[in-house]
Amino acid sequence: MKYKKCLLVRLPYKHWMHVVPSIPVGLGYIAEALSREGIEAEVFDMAFMDQGLKGYDTPDLLKKIKDDRPDLIGFSLMTLRHKAHYAVITKVKEKFPEITIVAGGPHLSTMRGQVLEECESIDYGFVLEADLSFPLFCKGERAENIKGLLYRSNGEVVYNGDPDFIKDLDTVPFPRYAKFEMNKYPEQTVYLATSRGCPHQCIYCPVKVSIGRQFRFYGAERLAEEIGYWYGRGFRNFVMWDDNFTYIKKRVMDFCAEIEKRNLHGCNFTIPNGIRADRIDRATLQRMKQIGFSHVSIGVESGSNKVLQTLKKGETAEQIDQAIKDATELGYAVYLYFILGSPGETIADAQKSFDLALKYPVDEARFYKLIPFPNTELFDWVREHNLFIRLPDEYLNDADHFSEEPCFTTPELGYQDRVNLYRKGLRVARQVRLKRRMRQFKNMGLVGTWFARLLESDFFIGLFDRFPKLRVVLAKSYALVAGK
Numbered sequence: 352m353k354y355k356k357c358l359l360v361r362l363p364y365k366h367w368m369h370v371v372p373s374i375p376v377g378l379g380y381i382a383e384a385l386s387r388e389g390i391e392a393e394v395f396d397m398a399f400m401d402q403g404l405k406g407y408d409t410p411d412l413l414k415k416i417k418d419d420r421p422d423l424i425g426f427s428l429m430t431l432r433h434k435a436h437y438a439v440i441t442k443v444k445e446k447f448p449e450i451t452i453v454a455g456g457p458h459l460s461t462m463r464g465q466v467l468e469e470c471e472s473i474d475y476g477f478v479l480e481a482d483l484s485f486p487l488f489c490k491g492e493r494a495e496n497i498k499g500l501l502y503r504s505n506g507e508v509v510y511n512g513d514p515d516f517i518k519d520l521d522t523v524p525f526p527r528y529a530k531f532e533m534n535k536y537p538e539q540t541v542y543l544a545t546s547r548g549c550p551h552q553c554i555y556c557p558v559k560v561s562i563g564r565q566f567r568f569y570g571a572e573r574l575a576e577e578i579g580y581w582y583g584r585g586f587r588n589f590v591m592w593d594d595n596f597t598y599i600k601k602r603v604m605d606f607c608a609e610i611e612k613r614n615l616h617g618c619n620f621t622i623p624n625g626i627r628a629d630r631i632d633r634a635t636l637q638r639m640k641q642i643g644f645s646h647v648s649i650g651v652e653s654g655s656n657k658v659l660q661t662l663k664k665g666e667t668a669e670q671i672d673q674a675i676k677d678a679t680e681l682g683y684a685v686y687l688y689f690i691l692g693s694p695g696e697t698i699a700d701a702q703k704s705f706d707l708a709l710k711y712p713v714d715e716a717r718f719y720k721l722i723p724f725p726n727t728e729l730f731d732w733v734r735e736h737n738l739f740i741r742l743p744d745e746y747l748n749d750a751d752h753f754s755e756e757p758c759f760t761t762p763e764l765g766y767q768d769r770v771n772l773y774r775k776g777l778r779v780a781r782q783v784r785l786k787r788r789m790r791q792f793k794n795m796g797l798v799g800t801w802f803a804r805l806l807e808s809d810f811f812i813g814l815f816d817r818f819p820k821l822r823v824v825l826a827k828s829y830a831l832v833a834g835k
Contacts, residue, residue: 353491354451356391358421360412362436363397364429374536376544376592377456378427379526381485387524388486393419394530409439413446423451423489426473428458428466430724431750437470444472453488455481459501460561461726464508467501476501479563480547482523484514513563520547520569525577540588541581545569546595551627552663553652554728555690555721566595571605575613582615591622594650597630603639610642618643625650625688628674629666636681646714647678648686653693654703661695663728672707679711686715691772693721694732697763701772705779712790716783718776719752720769723759733759740766753777781807 359382361375378394385392395415399406407415416424424443428436444452455477459466467473477484477499484499494502499514517523525543533539546568549558558564569577578589597603610618620639625648636647649671653659656668678685689704708716723730725743733739738759746758757769764772785807792799805811 354422354489357423426454427456430458441472467508521573542590542592557724560726575609620644621646628671633677646684654707655700685713
């Protein structure tokens with residue numbers, strides 16, 4: 352065994368979208384794979400510091416390394432704030448030059464060899480799934496024999512080619528999070544990855560390089576077994592973390608049957624990451640509701656069929672409308688995710704998205720700025736037409752879908768047009784939230800109306816952004832008062 356003791360690190364993301372850290376499922380799978388091969392895998396999650404919990408900063412990380420003396424340190428990286436994270440990794444390497452440093456995650460899978468060129472302190476990189484390649488590396492297999500591995504040879508970065516995907520995911524052990532500080536994660540919630548890969552061709556999504564287009568899924572029995580394990584430990588809140596839980600209707604129905612068969616009553620299931628509207632129907636949603644599903648998010652992208660076709664979404668505005676209607680009528684908390692600024696989109700097209708967001712009693716509507724990621728059709732199109740306003744090296748480090756600053760323009764939407772659309776998206780999002788608050792407090796009459804408007808005032812929105820844990824406290828308080 353070449354590396355017997357590994358430290359797996361998730362770095363902090365100082366951004367409002369990451370202020371309430373969830374369990375890093377990917378690191379959970381890696382830790383589980385290593386431990387089953389007899390390799391000690393300690394986890395150091397620095398994301399806690401983002402929500403004011405007793406978290407960790409760089410000095411804490413350096414102390415952890417000094418105290419534990421691991422053979423190898425593995426960093427999980429997203430593109431957001433990658434330059435700051437390179438700096439942390441460099442500090443670690445300067446302090447402990449004898450320790451091997453590896454990195455993986457979406458940033459490595461998307462940018463690949465460029466990462467090792469930009470950050471010389473990273474010795475090796477793992478691309479795509481590392482359930483098999485990481486343990487193989489730790490056991491001492493030669494670098495040139497490991498698919499999915501990035502390494503240096505004679506000063507050049509070498510890539511061995513993509514790893515073979517695990518076809519039968521039911522053979523992959525689910526994470527037990529033995530080395531995680533589970534008590535620090537909010538709401539005592541377990542996050543589940545129910546599938547891997549996505550077969551669709553959306554022009555903005557780097558899926559082909561980040562997770563692969565080969566769609567694979569965990570069977571209903573395997574998922575129910577995982578939930579049963581956590582149920583036995585007292586957990587009742589479960590998040591389906593991938594985008595494709597509902598992709599195969601039969602699996603959803605089988606899963607519901609398995610939950611009932613195992614008497615796993617009182618569970619609350621949510622789907623926060625934006626499923627496809629063409630992969631849900633009223634009967635499926637109704638069955639899911641019966642076993643405890645309470646929240647679904649739908650990746651709408653646009654209310655315009657023209658824009659949906661440009662994005663190669665593969666579904667229609669009519670299908671999306673019907674899915675929202677069904678979900679709201681069945682009593683789901685519904686979140687809608689839109690994209691603003693697509694190629695060919697006009698102000699009139701964007702208005703269709705705003706109208707759809709306000710049409711039904713949904714709980715949230717978010718309007719994302721379209722960001723061209725490398726290795727996507729969108730990125731190639733923007734570069735070919737020389738439409739970048741900000742260079743990729745600059746905007747990728749921010750990777751902020753909610754800022755007003757556009758990354759590119761189109762003939763239909765210039766710089767100021769885009770800024771105005773983003774601002775309108777924020778106003779519409781606030782309208783949706785206000786309508787939700789009004790529904791929540793409608794039994795309180797005028798006092799409820801006043802309270803709803805107060806919570807959506809600039810003062811309280813700023814307060815929530817500054818102290819995000821207040822959202823969790825408020826949600827708990829409302830549930831208690833409402834008896835939910």
